[in-house]
Amino acid sequence: MDLQLAGKNIVVTGGSSGIGEATVRSLEAEGAVVTVLDIKAPADGRAHVQCSLADPDSVADAVEQLPERVFGLVNSAGVSGEQAGEDVMRINFLGLRELTETLYDRLEPGGAVVNVASDAGMFWRDRVALCRELIETPSYEAGVEWVKANPMSGPDAYWFSKEAVVVYTQYRALRRFPADRVRMNSVSPGAIATPLLPSFYRTIDKDQLDTARDAVGGDGAPADVATLITFLLSPRARWVNGEDVNISGGGDGAMMTGALVLPGLEIPHLAGT
Secondary structure (H helix, E strand, C coil), X not given: CCCCCCCCEEEEECCXXXXXXXXXXXXXXXXXXXXXXXXXXXXXXXXXXXXXXXXXXXXXXXXXXXXXXXXXXXXXXXXXXXXXXXXXHHHHHHHHHHXXXXXXXXXXXXXXXXXXXXXXXXXXXHHHHHHHHXXXXXXXXXXXXXXXXXXXXXXXXXXXXXXXXXXXXXXXCCCCHHHHCCEEEEEEECCECCCCHHHHHHHCCHHHHHHHHHHHCCCECHHHHHHHHHHHHCHHHCCCCCCEEEECCCXXXXXXXXXXXXXXXXXXXXXXX
16 A cells, blocks of 8 residues: 655654664655654664754754654654653653644644654543643743652653653644644554663563563564554544554553453552452
8 A cells, every 4th residue: 555655754753763763664665755853863874863852952953954844753752761750751741742843833734743652651541631731831941840840750750751642642633633634643552672671671560561461472563563653644544633542462452441450550440340
């Protein structure tokens, strides 16, 4: 199937490794023109703009180096809960939001944004109000002040940052959709075999991760997620908007229905059943 991405300018954050790198390869296979935004350069010499999502000035400088018109944005850059809580929030949410909002008016009609959230954000429905408090802060700096007023550990910030990404995606999805068909979706992978996976084993309960992995028959591959992202960017997905698409080999649905029970993890709506 032709995904109608040939010649389209697409920006991928975190495109030097993991899911981001796999997404770059997938998009290039469709003929897209990809620019990688990453704190480190890709090993293969692809077009690259250095950018630290922890620094709003770095985001602004990076945007100035991008094409005037962009068809798609993939927000794949992120860190695990091994970093300090404020750093996790700066990179996983505030920097993502800053880049998206700054670049949004450059998106061509029919274009799309795909945000990489996580299965760790599965409880977003229980914290919509708190997520909206952060989402509705008017600037990066105001967002940092909110984070300082609501301090979290690195692991807690990881979970919350991914909840915020899911809620932000849905909250902003109609911004240009009625007029220009510009879409915004998120994907929520389960455990994926990337360079970050070992750090998750150090910050998330190992028994939980092992139980989920064994239940679905292994960890996912970056290419599994990249294929989904590529489709969601494509005009072929023109009526998919404001959605969070879980990609965990069925683990998320099994947990949410009680068919899969992870040790020490309580699913709020199943409590007491």
